[in-house]
Amino acid sequence: MRRLIPLKLALLCCLAIAACVTINVYFPAAAAEQAADKIIDSVTGGAAATPVPATPKQEPPVGQNGAARAPWLVAALGRVLAAVVPAAQAQDANLDVSTPEVRAVTASMTQRFAQLNKYFDAGVVGLTADGMVEVRDANAIPLAERAQVKQLVAADNQDRTTLYAAIARGNGHPEWEAQIRKTFARRWIERGAKPGWYYQTSGGAWTQK
DSSP states (O other): OTTHHHHHHHHHHHHHHHHHHHHHHOOOHHHHHHHHHHHHHHHHTOOOOOOOOOOOOOOOOOOHHHHHHOHHHHHHHHHHHHHHHHHHHHHHTOOOOOSHHHHHHHHHHHHHHHHHHHHHHHTSEEEOTTSOEEESOGGGSOHHHHHHHHHHHHHHHHHHHHHHHHHHHHTTOGGGHHHHHHHHHHHIIIIIOOTTOEEEOTTSOEEEO
């Protein structure tokens, strides 16, 4: 039995290291959705974001035989994880959207939305599946306004690209940019769009909300 102790200790170390690696790369989807809702509401003047209930953490199943044979191993692993999980949970609980860059780009989008809103309402501008804005029907825009609308759309898309990258960088994970963009793309449609607004499906087709 004593010969098994080094093996169990090695297993404990491996599990703890694996847990730390998982924690470091985990993308906080619920926190990203809350951050998206907060910014979308700020830009569009929508209602305050409804808190999203936290998803209970699922503990990895422990084999009954393993738990019966080595309860001390489970207890030791629990103590190791207790030392690292709180920090991860604190990080997962919130995404910082108050960095100077995020605040500046949000303010820029908020100011521009007052001009874009009527074009969304008219259906000539829509939301794309990748979190951007696109002119859907240029012919429906009065000729004198077409250049202005194109400029508004281009400027808004530049801000959106900056926003997604800024949130990722501001939270120390630039590799999260694509996932943050995907989250925002979905929430712009689900939360930011009014009934009657046009948006693109994943296949690229335009449809009305």
